[in-house]
Amino acid sequence: KQEVTQIPAALSVPEGENLVLNCSFTDSAIYNLQWFRQDPGKGLTSLLLIQSSQREQTSGRLNASLDKSSGRSTLYIAASQPGDSATYLCAVRMDTGRRALTFGSGTRLQVQP
């Protein structure tokens, strides 16, 4: 059974800092990995999707990497801003069988102005 872990559970940083969020998964037979952002009481916004054959994806100040063999992904946020404050979730889709997303419990990020 796939398990996804996100560390840390919460993070508070001053504005302007670069930061890294971590995601690990137990079964490396994944199809893809997706990073989401969730604001309080809202739905999920897709940030980046990395296919299993890819090593990284970039979008603006965000960069996500994937090391499938070691079961790890990181989300790098450059020059953080107060508007980045949210919960960040990673989710993996398996390569075979039930292809539903398995989510981590998230990292709650607060960027202090």
Place this chain on the structure above:
Amino acid sequence: KAGVTQTPRYLIKTRGQQVTLSCSPISGHRSVSWYQQTPGQGLQFLFEYFSETQRNKGNFPGRFSGRQFSNSRSEMNVSTLELGDSALYLCASSATSGSPYEQYFGPGTRLTVT
């Protein structure tokens, strides 16, 4: 393109009642998935529909059911509501070509069971 829409956004029901939630996917998306989000369990997969057929199902009791219509709109139903069913119910749609399985989520329906 319009995003995934869910109705209603908020709902309050009493134990024992039943409820139906609706989801309209992004135009052209034929796959719709449902997830339950609670503070204790996080995000858990309920089921996925594709072309009006249930393709995958999570580990939820039979009180949770769903269906998909020919226009890809989907509904989920929860019968005999329990207090523990209080949650944010999220619907996601995905295309089956281009970026396969990238899921786009709706704003959710907040269900409160009293």
